[in-house]
Amino acid sequence: MHDAIVIGAGPAGITASLYLARSACSVLLFEQMTPGGQILMTDILENYPGHPKGIKGYELSDLFLAHLDGLAVERVSGTVESVSGAAGNFVARSDGNDYAGKTMLVCTGARHRNLGLENETKLVGRGVSYCALCDGNFFRGQTVAVVGGGNSALEEALYLSKIADKVYLIHRRDSFRGAKTYLERLEKASDKVSILHDTVISSLHGETALTGLTLKNVHSGKERHLSVDGLFVYVGFTPMTDCLPENLVRDSHGFITTDTEMRTNIPGIFAAGDIRSKLCRQVITASGDGATAAQAAFVFLEQLHV
Structure with a gap:
Protein backbone atom coordinates (compact mmCIF):
# COMPACT_ATOMS: atom_id res chain seq x y z
CA MET A 1 0.00 0.00 0.00
CA HIS A 112 -2.42 15.00 -30.27
CA ARG A 113 -5.84 15.00 -31.95
CA ASN A 114 -5.99 13.73 -35.51
CA LEU A 115 -7.85 15.29 -38.43
CA GLY A 116 -10.28 12.40 -38.78
CA LEU A 117 -9.63 12.06 -42.52
CA GLU A 118 -9.72 8.91 -44.59
CA ASN A 119 -6.25 7.34 -44.97
CA GLU A 120 -4.86 9.41 -42.09
CA THR A 121 -4.17 6.42 -39.86
CA LYS A 122 -2.77 4.40 -42.76
CA LEU A 123 -0.36 7.20 -43.67
CA VAL A 124 0.99 7.77 -40.16
CA GLY A 125 4.72 7.16 -40.42
CA ARG A 126 4.41 7.40 -44.20
CA GLY A 127 4.22 11.15 -44.46
CA VAL A 128 1.73 11.99 -41.69
CA SER A 129 3.22 12.88 -38.31
CA TYR A 130 2.27 14.54 -35.03
CA CYS A 131 5.84 15.32 -33.94
CA ALA A 132 8.19 17.48 -36.02
CA LEU A 133 11.07 16.94 -33.61
CA CYS A 134 10.67 13.16 -33.97
CA ASP A 135 10.20 12.96 -37.73
CA GLY A 136 11.27 16.28 -39.24
CA ASN A 137 14.69 15.06 -40.31
CA PHE A 138 13.08 12.51 -42.66
CA PHE A 139 11.89 15.45 -44.76
CA ARG A 140 15.16 17.35 -45.07
CA GLY A 141 15.13 19.36 -48.30
CA GLN A 142 11.53 18.39 -49.09
CA THR A 143 8.12 20.09 -49.03
CA VAL A 144 5.95 19.76 -45.93
CA ALA A 145 2.76 21.23 -44.47
CA VAL A 146 1.83 22.06 -40.89
CA VAL A 147 -1.83 22.35 -39.90
CA GLY A 148 -2.98 24.23 -36.79
CA GLY A 149 -3.22 27.69 -35.26
CA GLY A 150 -1.72 27.47 -31.76
CA ASN A 151 1.79 27.72 -30.38
CA SER A 152 2.60 24.10 -31.21
CA ALA A 153 1.84 24.60 -34.90
CA LEU A 154 3.82 27.86 -35.07
CA GLU A 155 6.80 26.44 -33.18
CA GLU A 156 6.97 23.36 -35.37
CA ALA A 157 6.61 25.38 -38.59
CA LEU A 158 9.64 27.41 -37.50
CA TYR A 159 11.56 24.27 -36.61
CA LEU A 160 10.74 22.63 -39.94
CA SER A 161 11.73 25.78 -41.86
CA LYS A 162 15.33 25.00 -40.86
CA ILE A 163 15.08 21.48 -42.28
CA ALA A 164 12.59 21.37 -45.14
CA ASP A 165 12.91 23.18 -48.47
CA LYS A 166 9.36 24.58 -48.22
CA VAL A 167 6.79 24.75 -45.40
CA TYR A 168 3.08 25.49 -45.79
CA LEU A 169 1.30 26.55 -42.60
CA ILE A 170 -2.42 25.82 -42.90
CA HIS A 171 -4.99 27.39 -40.58
CA ARG A 172 -8.78 27.39 -40.77
CA ARG A 173 -9.12 30.95 -39.45
CA ASP A 174 -7.87 34.34 -40.64
CA SER A 175 -5.67 34.87 -37.57
CA PHE A 176 -3.60 32.72 -35.23
CA ARG A 177 -4.07 32.25 -31.50
CA GLY A 178 -0.37 31.52 -31.01
CA ALA A 179 2.23 33.88 -29.55
CA LYS A 180 3.07 37.03 -31.50
CA THR A 181 6.81 36.35 -31.28
CA TYR A 182 6.40 33.15 -33.30
CA LEU A 183 4.32 34.93 -35.94
CA GLU A 184 6.96 37.62 -36.31
CA ARG A 185 9.63 34.99 -36.90
CA LEU A 186 7.47 33.19 -39.45
CA GLU A 187 6.98 36.46 -41.35
CA LYS A 188 10.75 36.89 -41.46
CA ALA A 189 11.02 33.37 -42.88
CA SER A 190 8.55 34.08 -45.69
CA ASP A 191 11.04 32.75 -48.25
CA LYS A 192 10.64 29.30 -46.67
CA VAL A 193 7.18 29.46 -45.07
CA SER A 194 3.87 30.21 -46.82
CA ILE A 195 0.83 30.82 -44.61
CA LEU A 196 -2.55 29.67 -45.90
CA HIS A 197 -5.40 31.31 -43.95
CA ASP A 198 -9.09 30.30 -44.01
CA THR A 199 -8.09 26.86 -45.25
CA VAL A 200 -8.79 23.29 -44.18
CA ILE A 201 -7.55 19.95 -45.43
CA SER A 202 -10.39 17.94 -46.93
CA SER A 203 -8.47 14.86 -48.07
CA LEU A 204 -5.07 13.17 -48.09
CA HIS A 205 -3.53 11.58 -51.17
CA GLY A 206 -1.20 8.63 -51.47
CA GLU A 207 -1.35 4.86 -51.12
CA THR A 208 1.98 3.79 -49.66
CA ALA A 209 3.15 7.33 -48.83
CA LEU A 210 1.66 10.81 -48.64
CA THR A 211 1.87 12.64 -51.96
CA GLY A 212 -0.44 15.61 -51.48
CA LEU A 213 -3.44 17.32 -49.90
CA THR A 214 -6.74 18.67 -51.09
CA LEU A 215 -7.23 22.11 -49.56
CA LYS A 216 -10.58 23.85 -49.20
CA ASN A 217 -11.26 27.53 -48.60
CA VAL A 218 -13.73 27.78 -45.72
CA HIS A 219 -15.51 30.80 -47.26
CA SER A 220 -15.69 30.08 -50.97
CA GLY A 221 -15.61 26.28 -50.77
CA LYS A 222 -13.09 26.27 -53.60
CA GLU A 223 -10.67 23.34 -53.55
CA ARG A 224 -7.14 22.93 -54.84
CA HIS A 225 -4.39 20.34 -54.73
CA LEU A 226 -1.13 20.87 -52.85
CA SER A 227 1.77 18.49 -53.43
CA VAL A 228 3.67 17.74 -50.21
CA ASP A 229 5.96 15.03 -48.90
CA GLY A 230 4.95 15.39 -45.27
CA LEU A 231 2.12 16.66 -43.06
CA PHE A 232 2.49 17.62 -39.40
CA VAL A 233 -0.79 17.83 -37.47
CA TYR A 234 -1.29 20.21 -34.51
CA VAL A 235 -5.05 20.69 -34.13
CA GLY A 236 -5.46 20.27 -30.40
Missing part, protein backbone atom coordinates in the same frame (compact mmCIF):
# COMPACT_ATOMS: atom_id res chain seq x y z
CA HIS A 2 1.50 3.31 -1.13
CA ASP A 3 0.43 6.69 0.18
CA ALA A 4 0.04 7.91 -3.39
CA ILE A 5 -0.06 6.45 -6.87
CA VAL A 6 0.91 8.94 -9.56
CA ILE A 7 -0.11 8.04 -13.13
CA GLY A 8 2.10 9.74 -15.70
CA ALA A 9 5.72 10.92 -15.52
CA GLY A 10 5.51 14.22 -17.36
CA PRO A 11 6.15 17.59 -15.65
CA ALA A 12 2.98 17.29 -13.52
CA GLY A 13 3.60 13.71 -12.40
CA ILE A 14 7.29 14.20 -11.68
CA THR A 15 6.65 17.38 -9.70
CA ALA A 16 3.83 15.74 -7.72
CA SER A 17 6.08 12.76 -6.92
CA LEU A 18 8.89 15.08 -5.86
CA TYR A 19 6.70 17.05 -3.47
CA LEU A 20 5.04 13.96 -2.00
CA ALA A 21 8.33 12.15 -1.46
CA ARG A 22 9.81 15.21 0.25
CA SER A 23 6.79 15.12 2.57
CA ALA A 24 7.76 11.56 3.58
CA CYS A 25 4.95 9.93 1.58
CA SER A 26 5.53 6.63 -0.21
CA VAL A 27 5.00 7.13 -3.95
CA LEU A 28 4.45 4.80 -6.89
CA LEU A 29 4.99 6.55 -10.24
CA PHE A 30 3.64 5.04 -13.47
CA GLU A 31 4.85 5.92 -16.95
CA GLN A 32 3.88 4.02 -20.06
CA MET A 33 6.52 5.65 -22.29
CA THR A 34 9.81 7.50 -21.78
CA PRO A 35 9.53 9.82 -18.75
CA GLY A 36 9.24 13.49 -19.63
CA GLY A 37 5.95 13.48 -21.50
CA GLN A 38 5.51 16.05 -24.25
CA ILE A 39 8.69 17.87 -23.24
CA LEU A 40 10.49 15.23 -25.30
CA MET A 41 8.48 16.26 -28.37
CA THR A 42 9.66 19.87 -28.10
CA ASP A 43 12.90 21.05 -29.68
CA ILE A 44 13.49 24.03 -27.42
CA LEU A 45 11.54 25.80 -24.67
CA GLU A 46 12.07 29.54 -24.71
CA ASN A 47 9.56 30.55 -22.02
CA TYR A 48 10.54 28.35 -19.07
CA PRO A 49 11.70 30.64 -16.23
CA GLY A 50 15.36 30.35 -15.32
CA HIS A 51 16.45 29.58 -18.87
CA PRO A 52 16.42 32.94 -20.70
CA LYS A 53 18.38 31.51 -23.62
CA GLY A 54 16.05 28.54 -23.91
CA ILE A 55 16.59 24.90 -23.07
CA LYS A 56 16.25 21.75 -25.15
CA GLY A 57 13.24 19.61 -24.33
CA TYR A 58 15.26 16.51 -23.57
CA GLU A 59 17.62 18.50 -21.34
CA LEU A 60 14.77 19.85 -19.23
CA SER A 61 13.28 16.35 -19.02
CA ASP A 62 16.61 14.98 -17.74
CA LEU A 63 16.76 17.71 -15.11
CA PHE A 64 13.21 16.94 -13.96
CA LEU A 65 14.05 13.25 -13.55
CA ALA A 66 17.34 13.97 -11.77
CA HIS A 67 15.35 15.73 -9.07
CA LEU A 68 13.85 12.34 -8.10
CA ASP A 69 17.25 10.77 -7.46
CA GLY A 70 17.56 9.52 -3.90
CA LEU A 71 13.88 10.02 -3.11
CA ALA A 72 11.42 7.28 -2.12
CA VAL A 73 9.69 7.14 -5.48
CA GLU A 74 9.09 3.66 -6.89
CA ARG A 75 8.95 3.91 -10.67
CA VAL A 76 7.00 1.42 -12.76
CA SER A 77 7.06 1.23 -16.56
CA GLY A 78 3.65 0.15 -17.78
CA THR A 79 0.18 1.22 -18.84
CA VAL A 80 -2.54 1.63 -16.21
CA GLU A 81 -5.57 -0.16 -17.57
CA SER A 82 -8.08 0.71 -14.85
CA VAL A 83 -8.51 2.58 -11.58
CA SER A 84 -10.99 1.35 -8.97
CA GLY A 85 -11.65 1.49 -5.25
CA ALA A 86 -12.17 4.43 -2.93
CA ALA A 87 -10.23 6.82 -0.73
CA GLY A 88 -7.71 4.97 1.39
CA ASN A 89 -7.78 1.92 -0.88
CA PHE A 90 -7.52 2.70 -4.59
CA VAL A 91 -6.31 0.02 -6.98
CA ALA A 92 -4.49 0.64 -10.26
CA ARG A 93 -4.32 -2.38 -12.56
CA SER A 94 -1.42 -2.67 -14.97
CA ASP A 95 -0.28 -5.66 -17.02
CA GLY A 96 -2.37 -8.02 -14.90
CA ASN A 97 -1.01 -6.70 -11.60
CA ASP A 98 -2.83 -4.66 -8.96
CA TYR A 99 -1.16 -1.75 -7.14
CA ALA A 100 -2.77 -0.22 -4.05
CA GLY A 101 -2.67 3.41 -3.00
CA LYS A 102 -4.43 5.57 -0.46
CA THR A 103 -4.65 8.45 -2.95
CA MET A 104 -4.49 8.69 -6.73
CA LEU A 105 -2.92 11.53 -8.73
CA VAL A 106 -3.88 11.51 -12.40
CA CYS A 107 -1.23 13.17 -14.58
CA THR A 108 -1.81 11.22 -17.79
CA GLY A 109 -1.79 14.26 -20.06
CA ALA A 110 -3.24 14.39 -23.55
CA ARG A 111 -2.36 13.10 -26.99
CA PHE A 237 -5.36 17.46 -27.90
CA THR A 238 -7.46 14.55 -26.70
CA PRO A 239 -7.31 13.79 -22.95
CA MET A 240 -5.96 10.38 -21.96
CA THR A 241 -8.70 9.25 -19.57
CA ASP A 242 -9.47 5.71 -20.77
CA CYS A 243 -8.34 4.05 -17.54
CA LEU A 244 -10.29 6.33 -15.20
CA PRO A 245 -13.65 5.73 -13.45
CA GLU A 246 -16.67 6.72 -15.53
CA ASN A 247 -18.10 8.80 -12.69
CA LEU A 248 -15.08 11.10 -12.66
CA VAL A 249 -16.50 14.44 -13.81
CA ARG A 250 -15.19 15.76 -17.13
CA ASP A 251 -15.90 18.83 -19.23
CA SER A 252 -17.52 18.78 -22.67
CA HIS A 253 -14.16 17.95 -24.27
CA GLY A 254 -13.38 15.07 -21.92
CA PHE A 255 -10.84 16.84 -19.70
CA ILE A 256 -11.09 16.27 -15.93
CA THR A 257 -12.77 18.97 -13.90
CA THR A 258 -11.05 19.97 -10.65
CA ASP A 259 -11.17 22.73 -8.09
CA THR A 260 -8.24 25.10 -7.47
CA GLU A 261 -6.57 22.46 -5.26
CA MET A 262 -6.65 19.84 -8.06
CA ARG A 263 -9.35 17.84 -6.26
CA THR A 264 -11.79 15.93 -8.47
CA ASN A 265 -15.35 14.99 -7.55
CA ILE A 266 -14.07 11.65 -6.20
CA PRO A 267 -12.44 12.06 -2.75
CA GLY A 268 -8.79 11.00 -2.86
CA ILE A 269 -8.39 11.40 -6.63
CA PHE A 270 -6.51 14.48 -7.83
CA ALA A 271 -5.69 15.59 -11.38
CA ALA A 272 -2.81 17.73 -12.62
CA GLY A 273 -1.35 18.91 -15.89
CA ASP A 274 -2.75 18.69 -19.41
CA ILE A 275 -5.43 16.20 -18.33
CA ARG A 276 -7.21 19.01 -16.44
CA SER A 277 -9.92 21.26 -17.83
CA LYS A 278 -8.10 24.60 -18.00
CA LEU A 279 -7.01 27.43 -20.27
CA CYS A 280 -3.21 27.18 -20.37
CA ARG A 281 -1.36 23.94 -21.08
CA GLN A 282 2.36 24.58 -20.63
CA VAL A 283 5.26 22.87 -18.83
CA ILE A 284 5.23 25.48 -16.08
CA THR A 285 1.47 25.21 -15.44
CA ALA A 286 1.70 21.42 -15.39
CA SER A 287 4.46 21.64 -12.78
CA GLY A 288 2.39 24.07 -10.71
CA ASP A 289 -0.59 21.73 -10.91
CA GLY A 290 1.61 18.85 -9.76
CA ALA A 291 2.86 20.74 -6.73
CA THR A 292 -0.65 21.82 -5.77
CA ALA A 293 -2.06 18.30 -6.23
CA ALA A 294 0.72 16.85 -4.08
CA GLN A 295 0.05 19.29 -1.26
CA ALA A 296 -3.69 18.64 -1.44
CA ALA A 297 -3.06 14.88 -1.41
CA PHE A 298 -0.76 15.25 1.61
CA VAL A 299 -3.47 17.14 3.52
CA PHE A 300 -5.98 14.47 2.51
CA LEU A 301 -3.68 11.72 3.80
CA GLU A 302 -3.30 13.53 7.11
CA GLN A 303 -7.08 13.60 7.45
CA LEU A 304 -7.29 9.89 6.66
CA HIS A 305 -4.97 9.19 9.59
CA VAL A 306 -7.05 11.16 12.09
Whole structure:
Protein backbone atom coordinates (compact mmCIF):
# COMPACT_ATOMS: atom_id res chain seq x y z
CA MET A 1 0.00 0.00 0.00
CA HIS A 2 1.50 3.31 -1.13
CA ASP A 3 0.43 6.69 0.18
CA ALA A 4 0.04 7.91 -3.39
CA ILE A 5 -0.06 6.45 -6.87
CA VAL A 6 0.91 8.94 -9.56
CA ILE A 7 -0.11 8.04 -13.13
CA GLY A 8 2.10 9.74 -15.70
CA ALA A 9 5.72 10.92 -15.52
CA GLY A 10 5.51 14.22 -17.36
CA PRO A 11 6.15 17.59 -15.65
CA ALA A 12 2.98 17.29 -13.52
CA GLY A 13 3.60 13.71 -12.40
CA ILE A 14 7.29 14.20 -11.68
CA THR A 15 6.65 17.38 -9.70
CA ALA A 16 3.83 15.74 -7.72
CA SER A 17 6.08 12.76 -6.92
CA LEU A 18 8.89 15.08 -5.86
CA TYR A 19 6.70 17.05 -3.47
CA LEU A 20 5.04 13.96 -2.00
CA ALA A 21 8.33 12.15 -1.46
CA ARG A 22 9.81 15.21 0.25
CA SER A 23 6.79 15.12 2.57
CA ALA A 24 7.76 11.56 3.58
CA CYS A 25 4.95 9.93 1.58
CA SER A 26 5.53 6.63 -0.21
CA VAL A 27 5.00 7.13 -3.95
CA LEU A 28 4.45 4.80 -6.89
CA LEU A 29 4.99 6.55 -10.24
CA PHE A 30 3.64 5.04 -13.47
CA GLU A 31 4.85 5.92 -16.95
CA GLN A 32 3.88 4.02 -20.06
CA MET A 33 6.52 5.65 -22.29
CA THR A 34 9.81 7.50 -21.78
CA PRO A 35 9.53 9.82 -18.75
CA GLY A 36 9.24 13.49 -19.63
CA GLY A 37 5.95 13.48 -21.50
CA GLN A 38 5.51 16.05 -24.25
CA ILE A 39 8.69 17.87 -23.24
CA LEU A 40 10.49 15.23 -25.30
CA MET A 41 8.48 16.26 -28.37
CA THR A 42 9.66 19.87 -28.10
CA ASP A 43 12.90 21.05 -29.68
CA ILE A 44 13.49 24.03 -27.42
CA LEU A 45 11.54 25.80 -24.67
CA GLU A 46 12.07 29.54 -24.71
CA ASN A 47 9.56 30.55 -22.02
CA TYR A 48 10.54 28.35 -19.07
CA PRO A 49 11.70 30.64 -16.23
CA GLY A 50 15.36 30.35 -15.32
CA HIS A 51 16.45 29.58 -18.87
CA PRO A 52 16.42 32.94 -20.70
CA LYS A 53 18.38 31.51 -23.62
CA GLY A 54 16.05 28.54 -23.91
CA ILE A 55 16.59 24.90 -23.07
CA LYS A 56 16.25 21.75 -25.15
CA GLY A 57 13.24 19.61 -24.33
CA TYR A 58 15.26 16.51 -23.57
CA GLU A 59 17.62 18.50 -21.34
CA LEU A 60 14.77 19.85 -19.23
CA SER A 61 13.28 16.35 -19.02
CA ASP A 62 16.61 14.98 -17.74
CA LEU A 63 16.76 17.71 -15.11
CA PHE A 64 13.21 16.94 -13.96
CA LEU A 65 14.05 13.25 -13.55
CA ALA A 66 17.34 13.97 -11.77
CA HIS A 67 15.35 15.73 -9.07
CA LEU A 68 13.85 12.34 -8.10
CA ASP A 69 17.25 10.77 -7.46
CA GLY A 70 17.56 9.52 -3.90
CA LEU A 71 13.88 10.02 -3.11
CA ALA A 72 11.42 7.28 -2.12
CA VAL A 73 9.69 7.14 -5.48
CA GLU A 74 9.09 3.66 -6.89
CA ARG A 75 8.95 3.91 -10.67
CA VAL A 76 7.00 1.42 -12.76
CA SER A 77 7.06 1.23 -16.56
CA GLY A 78 3.65 0.15 -17.78
CA THR A 79 0.18 1.22 -18.84
CA VAL A 80 -2.54 1.63 -16.21
CA GLU A 81 -5.57 -0.16 -17.57
CA SER A 82 -8.08 0.71 -14.85
CA VAL A 83 -8.51 2.58 -11.58
CA SER A 84 -10.99 1.35 -8.97
CA GLY A 85 -11.65 1.49 -5.25
CA ALA A 86 -12.17 4.43 -2.93
CA ALA A 87 -10.23 6.82 -0.73
CA GLY A 88 -7.71 4.97 1.39
CA ASN A 89 -7.78 1.92 -0.88
CA PHE A 90 -7.52 2.70 -4.59
CA VAL A 91 -6.31 0.02 -6.98
CA ALA A 92 -4.49 0.64 -10.26
CA ARG A 93 -4.32 -2.38 -12.56
CA SER A 94 -1.42 -2.67 -14.97
CA ASP A 95 -0.28 -5.66 -17.02
CA GLY A 96 -2.37 -8.02 -14.90
CA ASN A 97 -1.01 -6.70 -11.60
CA ASP A 98 -2.83 -4.66 -8.96
CA TYR A 99 -1.16 -1.75 -7.14
CA ALA A 100 -2.77 -0.22 -4.05
CA GLY A 101 -2.67 3.41 -3.00
CA LYS A 102 -4.43 5.57 -0.46
CA THR A 103 -4.65 8.45 -2.95
CA MET A 104 -4.49 8.69 -6.73
CA LEU A 105 -2.92 11.53 -8.73
CA VAL A 106 -3.88 11.51 -12.40
CA CYS A 107 -1.23 13.17 -14.58
CA THR A 108 -1.81 11.22 -17.79
CA GLY A 109 -1.79 14.26 -20.06
CA ALA A 110 -3.24 14.39 -23.55
CA ARG A 111 -2.36 13.10 -26.99
CA HIS A 112 -2.42 15.00 -30.27
CA ARG A 113 -5.84 15.00 -31.95
CA ASN A 114 -5.99 13.73 -35.51
CA LEU A 115 -7.85 15.29 -38.43
CA GLY A 116 -10.28 12.40 -38.78
CA LEU A 117 -9.63 12.06 -42.52
CA GLU A 118 -9.72 8.91 -44.59
CA ASN A 119 -6.25 7.34 -44.97
CA GLU A 120 -4.86 9.41 -42.09
CA THR A 121 -4.17 6.42 -39.86
CA LYS A 122 -2.77 4.40 -42.76
CA LEU A 123 -0.36 7.20 -43.67
CA VAL A 124 0.99 7.77 -40.16
CA GLY A 125 4.72 7.16 -40.42
CA ARG A 126 4.41 7.40 -44.20
CA GLY A 127 4.22 11.15 -44.46
CA VAL A 128 1.73 11.99 -41.69
CA SER A 129 3.22 12.88 -38.31
CA TYR A 130 2.27 14.54 -35.03
CA CYS A 131 5.84 15.32 -33.94
CA ALA A 132 8.19 17.48 -36.02
CA LEU A 133 11.07 16.94 -33.61
CA CYS A 134 10.67 13.16 -33.97
CA ASP A 135 10.20 12.96 -37.73
CA GLY A 136 11.27 16.28 -39.24
CA ASN A 137 14.69 15.06 -40.31
CA PHE A 138 13.08 12.51 -42.66
CA PHE A 139 11.89 15.45 -44.76
CA ARG A 140 15.16 17.35 -45.07
CA GLY A 141 15.13 19.36 -48.30
CA GLN A 142 11.53 18.39 -49.09
CA THR A 143 8.12 20.09 -49.03
CA VAL A 144 5.95 19.76 -45.93
CA ALA A 145 2.76 21.23 -44.47
CA VAL A 146 1.83 22.06 -40.89
CA VAL A 147 -1.83 22.35 -39.90
CA GLY A 148 -2.98 24.23 -36.79
CA GLY A 149 -3.22 27.69 -35.26
CA GLY A 150 -1.72 27.47 -31.76
CA ASN A 151 1.79 27.72 -30.38
CA SER A 152 2.60 24.10 -31.21
CA ALA A 153 1.84 24.60 -34.90
CA LEU A 154 3.82 27.86 -35.07
CA GLU A 155 6.80 26.44 -33.18
CA GLU A 156 6.97 23.36 -35.37
CA ALA A 157 6.61 25.38 -38.59
CA LEU A 158 9.64 27.41 -37.50
CA TYR A 159 11.56 24.27 -36.61
CA LEU A 160 10.74 22.63 -39.94
CA SER A 161 11.73 25.78 -41.86
CA LYS A 162 15.33 25.00 -40.86
CA ILE A 163 15.08 21.48 -42.28
CA ALA A 164 12.59 21.37 -45.14
CA ASP A 165 12.91 23.18 -48.47
CA LYS A 166 9.36 24.58 -48.22
CA VAL A 167 6.79 24.75 -45.40
CA TYR A 168 3.08 25.49 -45.79
CA LEU A 169 1.30 26.55 -42.60
CA ILE A 170 -2.42 25.82 -42.90
CA HIS A 171 -4.99 27.39 -40.58
CA ARG A 172 -8.78 27.39 -40.77
CA ARG A 173 -9.12 30.95 -39.45
CA ASP A 174 -7.87 34.34 -40.64
CA SER A 175 -5.67 34.87 -37.57
CA PHE A 176 -3.60 32.72 -35.23
CA ARG A 177 -4.07 32.25 -31.50
CA GLY A 178 -0.37 31.52 -31.01
CA ALA A 179 2.23 33.88 -29.55
CA LYS A 180 3.07 37.03 -31.50
CA THR A 181 6.81 36.35 -31.28
CA TYR A 182 6.40 33.15 -33.30
CA LEU A 183 4.32 34.93 -35.94
CA GLU A 184 6.96 37.62 -36.31
CA ARG A 185 9.63 34.99 -36.90
CA LEU A 186 7.47 33.19 -39.45
CA GLU A 187 6.98 36.46 -41.35
CA LYS A 188 10.75 36.89 -41.46
CA ALA A 189 11.02 33.37 -42.88
CA SER A 190 8.55 34.08 -45.69
CA ASP A 191 11.04 32.75 -48.25
CA LYS A 192 10.64 29.30 -46.67
CA VAL A 193 7.18 29.46 -45.07
CA SER A 194 3.87 30.21 -46.82
CA ILE A 195 0.83 30.82 -44.61
CA LEU A 196 -2.55 29.67 -45.90
CA HIS A 197 -5.40 31.31 -43.95
CA ASP A 198 -9.09 30.30 -44.01
CA THR A 199 -8.09 26.86 -45.25
CA VAL A 200 -8.79 23.29 -44.18
CA ILE A 201 -7.55 19.95 -45.43
CA SER A 202 -10.39 17.94 -46.93
CA SER A 203 -8.47 14.86 -48.07
CA LEU A 204 -5.07 13.17 -48.09
CA HIS A 205 -3.53 11.58 -51.17
CA GLY A 206 -1.20 8.63 -51.47
CA GLU A 207 -1.35 4.86 -51.12
CA THR A 208 1.98 3.79 -49.66
CA ALA A 209 3.15 7.33 -48.83
CA LEU A 210 1.66 10.81 -48.64
CA THR A 211 1.87 12.64 -51.96
CA GLY A 212 -0.44 15.61 -51.48
CA LEU A 213 -3.44 17.32 -49.90
CA THR A 214 -6.74 18.67 -51.09
CA LEU A 215 -7.23 22.11 -49.56
CA LYS A 216 -10.58 23.85 -49.20
CA ASN A 217 -11.26 27.53 -48.60
CA VAL A 218 -13.73 27.78 -45.72
CA HIS A 219 -15.51 30.80 -47.26
CA SER A 220 -15.69 30.08 -50.97
CA GLY A 221 -15.61 26.28 -50.77
CA LYS A 222 -13.09 26.27 -53.60
CA GLU A 223 -10.67 23.34 -53.55
CA ARG A 224 -7.14 22.93 -54.84
CA HIS A 225 -4.39 20.34 -54.73
CA LEU A 226 -1.13 20.87 -52.85
CA SER A 227 1.77 18.49 -53.43
CA VAL A 228 3.67 17.74 -50.21
CA ASP A 229 5.96 15.03 -48.90
CA GLY A 230 4.95 15.39 -45.27
CA LEU A 231 2.12 16.66 -43.06
CA PHE A 232 2.49 17.62 -39.40
CA VAL A 233 -0.79 17.83 -37.47
CA TYR A 234 -1.29 20.21 -34.51
CA VAL A 235 -5.05 20.69 -34.13
CA GLY A 236 -5.46 20.27 -30.40
CA PHE A 237 -5.36 17.46 -27.90
CA THR A 238 -7.46 14.55 -26.70
CA PRO A 239 -7.31 13.79 -22.95
CA MET A 240 -5.96 10.38 -21.96
CA THR A 241 -8.70 9.25 -19.57
CA ASP A 242 -9.47 5.71 -20.77
CA CYS A 243 -8.34 4.05 -17.54
CA LEU A 244 -10.29 6.33 -15.20
CA PRO A 245 -13.65 5.73 -13.45
CA GLU A 246 -16.67 6.72 -15.53
CA ASN A 247 -18.10 8.80 -12.69
CA LEU A 248 -15.08 11.10 -12.66
CA VAL A 249 -16.50 14.44 -13.81
CA ARG A 250 -15.19 15.76 -17.13
CA ASP A 251 -15.90 18.83 -19.23
CA SER A 252 -17.52 18.78 -22.67
CA HIS A 253 -14.16 17.95 -24.27
CA GLY A 254 -13.38 15.07 -21.92
CA PHE A 255 -10.84 16.84 -19.70
CA ILE A 256 -11.09 16.27 -15.93
CA THR A 257 -12.77 18.97 -13.90
CA THR A 258 -11.05 19.97 -10.65
CA ASP A 259 -11.17 22.73 -8.09
CA THR A 260 -8.24 25.10 -7.47
CA GLU A 261 -6.57 22.46 -5.26
CA MET A 262 -6.65 19.84 -8.06
CA ARG A 263 -9.35 17.84 -6.26
CA THR A 264 -11.79 15.93 -8.47
CA ASN A 265 -15.35 14.99 -7.55
CA ILE A 266 -14.07 11.65 -6.20
CA PRO A 267 -12.44 12.06 -2.75
CA GLY A 268 -8.79 11.00 -2.86
CA ILE A 269 -8.39 11.40 -6.63
CA PHE A 270 -6.51 14.48 -7.83
CA ALA A 271 -5.69 15.59 -11.38
CA ALA A 272 -2.81 17.73 -12.62
CA GLY A 273 -1.35 18.91 -15.89
CA ASP A 274 -2.75 18.69 -19.41
CA ILE A 275 -5.43 16.20 -18.33
CA ARG A 276 -7.21 19.01 -16.44
CA SER A 277 -9.92 21.26 -17.83
CA LYS A 278 -8.10 24.60 -18.00
CA LEU A 279 -7.01 27.43 -20.27
CA CYS A 280 -3.21 27.18 -20.37
CA ARG A 281 -1.36 23.94 -21.08
CA GLN A 282 2.36 24.58 -20.63
CA VAL A 283 5.26 22.87 -18.83
CA ILE A 284 5.23 25.48 -16.08
CA THR A 285 1.47 25.21 -15.44
CA ALA A 286 1.70 21.42 -15.39
CA SER A 287 4.46 21.64 -12.78
CA GLY A 288 2.39 24.07 -10.71
CA ASP A 289 -0.59 21.73 -10.91
CA GLY A 290 1.61 18.85 -9.76
CA ALA A 291 2.86 20.74 -6.73
CA THR A 292 -0.65 21.82 -5.77
CA ALA A 293 -2.06 18.30 -6.23
CA ALA A 294 0.72 16.85 -4.08
CA GLN A 295 0.05 19.29 -1.26
CA ALA A 296 -3.69 18.64 -1.44
CA ALA A 297 -3.06 14.88 -1.41
CA PHE A 298 -0.76 15.25 1.61
CA VAL A 299 -3.47 17.14 3.52
CA PHE A 300 -5.98 14.47 2.51
CA LEU A 301 -3.68 11.72 3.80
CA GLU A 302 -3.30 13.53 7.11
CA GLN A 303 -7.08 13.60 7.45
CA LEU A 304 -7.29 9.89 6.66
CA HIS A 305 -4.97 9.19 9.59
CA VAL A 306 -7.05 11.16 12.09
